[in-house]
Amino acid sequence: MTTPGDExxxxxxxxxIVEHYGERAVLPDDEAYDARAGAGEPTQDVPPGATxxxxxxxxTDTGTSPSGSEPSSEPPxxxxxxxxxxxxxxxxxxxxxxxxxxxxIAASERFTPPPPPPLPLPRTWQRGLxxxxxxxxxxxxxxxxxxxxxxxxxxxxxxxxxxxxxxxYLVLEMPRSPRDPWDDGSRV
Numbered sequence: 001m002t003t004p005g006d007e008x009x010x011x012x013x014x015x016x017i018v019e020h021y022g023e024r025a026v027l028p029d030d031e032a033y034d035a036r037a038g039a040g041e042p043t044q045d046v047p048p049g050a051t052x053x054x055x056x057x058x059x060t061d062t063g064t065s066p067s068g069s070e071p072s073s074e075p076p077x078x079x080x081x082x083x084x085x086x087x088x089x090x091x092x093x094x095x096x097x098x099x100x101x102x103x104x105i106a107a108s109e110r111f112t113p114p115p116p117p118p119l120p121l122p123r124t125w126q127r128g129l130x131x132x133x134x135x136x137x138x139x140x141x142x143x144x145x146x147x148x149x150x151x152x153x154x155x156x157x158x159x160x161x162x163x164x165x166x167x168x169y170l171v172l173e174m175p176r177s178p179r180d181p182w183d184d185g186s187r188v
Contacts, residue, residue, distance in 0.1 A: 101123070130167075136162075141160075
């Protein structure tokens with residue numbers, strides 16, 4: 001355990017992480033970084049029309065154009081690496097035949113699963129009643145309990161009997177002999 005006077009390397013490393021949490025990483029391929037680093041200016045990102053003052057903290061938008069004469073009516077430029085919000089002009093759209101063909105092939109080879117099979121129906125009405133006891137009786141008991149409905153105690157005992165009876169019926173109707181020993185259940 002560390003004490004307030006103990007400044008171990010681990011404690012210092014954690015303190016540095018916490019102090020620098022949330023700062024934007026400046027990447028060396030950023031053009032603004034290269035221009036400012038060469039001019040000896042601070043490397044904090046400053047959008048057009050904003051001023052960076054080290055004493056006040058991060059950049060603040062002045063609402064003026066870069067020339068400083070009037071408020072800027074231009075929308076802010078999209079950050080580097082983000083897709084533009086408007087479609088590209090026709091002369092800038094890439095219409096390479098190979099890429100178009102590859103996109104068409106990828107779209108045609110995309111896997112679409114087959115529709116699921118319909119739910120199986122029970123073989124007999126007794127088996128259907130047993131499965132209903134397994135699923136419906138607990139759901140009804142839960143609903144009665146959650147809604148705090150008053151029901152006679154005989155109804156509660158009937159739900160319990162339906163559940164237990166359905167379970168016992170299904171267990172007793174299971175095949176007694178094992179499957180084919182070479183059948184692992186997989187289907188191709």
